[in-house]
Amino acid sequence: MAEGPANDAPYRLLDGVRFGAGVVVQSFTNLYGCEIGDHTRVGPFVEIQSGARIGASCKIQSHAFICEGVLIGDEVFVGHGVLFINDKHPHATTGEGELQTASDWELLETRVGDGASLGSGAVIMGGVTIGERALVGAGAVVTRDVGAGEVVAGVPARALPPR
Amino acid sequence: MAEGPANDAPYRLLDGVRFGAGVVVQSFTNLYGCEIGDHTRVGPFVEIQSGARIGASCKIQSHAFICEGVLIGDEVFVGHGVLFINDKHPHATTGEGELQTASDWELLETRVGDGASLGSGAVIMGGVTIGERALVGAGAVVTRDVGAGEVVAGVPARALPPR
Amino acid sequence: MAEGPANDAPYRLLDGVRFGAGVVVQSFTNLYGCEIGDHTRVGPFVEIQSGARIGASCKIQSHAFICEGVLIGDEVFVGHGVLFINDKHPHATTGEGELQTASDWELLETRVGDGASLGSGAVIMGGVTIGERALVGAGAVVTRDVGAGEVVAGVPARALPPR
Numbered sequence: 356m357a358e359g360p361a362n363d364a365p366y367r368l369l370d371g372v373r374f375g376a377g378v379v380v381q382s383f384t385n386l387y388g389c390e391i392g393d394h395t396r397v398g399p400f401v402e403i404q405s406g407a408r409i410g411a412s413c414k415i416q417s418h419a420f421i422c423e424g425v426l427i428g429d430e431v432f433v434g435h436g437v438l439f440i441n442d443k444h445p446h447a448t449t450g451e452g453e454l455q456t457a458s459d460w461e462l463l464e465t466r467v468g469d470g471a472s473l474g475s476g477a478v479i480m481g482g483v484t485i486g487e488r489a490l491v492g493a494g495a496v497v498t499r500d501v502g503a504g505e506v507v508a509g510v511p512a513r514a515l516p517p518r
Numbered sequence: 519m520a521e522g523p524a525n526d527a528p529y530r531l532l533d534g535v536r537f538g539a540g541v542v543v544q545s546f547t548n549l550y551g552c553e554i555g556d557h558t559r560v561g562p563f564v565e566i567q568s569g570a571r572i573g574a575s576c577k578i579q580s581h582a583f584i585c586e587g588v589l590i591g592d593e594v595f596v597g598h599g600v601l602f603i604n605d606k607h608p609h610a611t612t613g614e615g616e617l618q619t620a621s622d623w624e625l626l627e628t629r630v631g632d633g634a635s636l637g638s639g640a641v642i643m644g645g646v647t648i649g650e651r652a653l654v655g656a657g658a659v660v661t662r663d664v665g666a667g668e669v670v671a672g673v674p675a676r677a678l679p680p681r
Numbered sequence: 682m683a684e685g686p687a688n689d690a691p692y693r694l695l696d697g698v699r700f701g702a703g704v705v706v707q708s709f710t711n712l713y714g715c716e717i718g719d720h721t722r723v724g725p726f727v728e729i730q731s732g733a734r735i736g737a738s739c740k741i742q743s744h745a746f747i748c749e750g751v752l753i754g755d756e757v758f759v760g761h762g763v764l765f766i767n768d769k770h771p772h773a774t775t776g777e778g779e780l781q782t783a784s785d786w787e788l789l790e791t792r793v794g795d796g797a798s799l800g801s802g803a804v805i806m807g808g809v810t811i812g813e814r815a816l817v818g819a820g821a822v823v824t825r826d827v828g829a830g831e832v833v834a835g836v837p838a839r840a841l842p843p844r
Binding site for chain 3: 529531546548563565581583599601603607608609610611615616617618639641643659673674
């Protein structure tokens with residue numbers, strides 16, 4: 356692993372990230388405790404949380420949010436404003452009115468296979484698996500697994516005929 | 519009211535905010551003229567405008583936009599990228615080609631009840647009321663009032679069977 | 682063209698932008714190689730890419746992403762979180778596993794006519810034309826041309842009766 360990103364953009368927060376070689380991270384980013392593979396590029400206004408793992412040669416576009424529990428393969432396109440989710444029933448507080456902490460909810464793991472493309476504005480529910488080379492249309496809300504090479508779109512996302 | 523947030527993140531703009539005790543505000547935030555209750559947490563890339571009021575023990579997640587006219591109760595979860603709206607017919611300019619100012623449009627008030635959860639990527643039209651403990655699905659576009667405890671999803675958002 | 686924006690917000694990145702007179706650019710913005718007409722206002726957390734052209738007296742709201750190939754007229758409202766797209770089949774890499782560069786894809790040009798309003802959270806697919814004074818509903822995904830004065834909403838966006 357390299358010691359830091361290959362570029363030197365201003366206004367970045369990088370805390371405990373394991374960077375591969377040649378990673379490029381743009382300005383206005385907040386990355387912590389995650390792993391980012393060789394030659395992946397991360398756009399501005401992106402947050403990547405602790406425990407997320409991103410492969411090599413990916414493009415993570417502006418305004419994307421990648422949370423704990425998300426495992427992304429190699430050569431994946433994560434479009435602008437794509438939002439991942441890792442909680443089935445998000446709440447601000449526990450039933451007793453205390454703020455939720457990590458022990459108050461079940462972390463859902465989400466996987467995105469090599470070569471998949473997630474269109475801009477897509478929302479990926481927690482716990483789904485998106486197969487290799489799958490294509491998620493812009494603005495789709497993915498609530499179920501997407502097979503390898505499958506093309507889905509809409510709210511909720513449904514399969515379109517294969518390319 | 520406390521004098522400022524409980525943490526000290528870099529790259530924040532805080533102007534005339536009334537903070538409760540123990541509020542945590544992350545980096546890359548732009549908060550002005552609003553009110554934020556005790557122990558509420560605000561994520562990165564969030565804008566909260568003048569006149570917005572947020573209760574205690576809320577979670578305001580990354581990339582959310584909360585505008586003037588939005589009144590949020592206690593223990594509310596505002597997911598990543600949630601967008602509020604306060605104008606029924608947004609335009610850049612008046613009919614005479616001048617840039618719109620505050621006096622050129624009607625401010626719609628939006629209310630979110632205690633304990634409600636707004637899923638990531640949801641868009642909340644101006645003027646709606648979302649009841650206590652309601653759940654808005656990720657990616658939903660809320661165009662009508664949502665009753666207390668109701669669960670809605672889709673574009674436009676429609677009721678699902680109660681949990 | 683003026684030499685820079687009319688205000689002086691912190692945490693901005695402005696690189697090679699052609700500014701008209703009286704342009705206002707908020708904090709946490711990343712604008713490069715684009716053109717922005719007189720008296721247009723740009724909100725926080727906005728990226729505007731090289732080659733994008735924005736007319737006079739527009740409002741570009743927070744969290745918007747405007748890419749290369751987007752041509753926006755005068756007096757256009759671009760809502761919060763609006764995302765433009767300029768590629769029909771986005772991928773992270775070429776078929777040979779190399780990161781895509783500008784020569785590996787066809788740039789789709791998108792046009793937005795004078796006086797149009799794009800609601801918050803709308804996604805605009807590459808290559809469409811949105812006519813003058815058209816209204817795109819919040820959260821819509823625009824996949825086809827929108828006529829002058831037409832009102833569209835939904836995923837995918839469909840015409841509603843004229844106002």
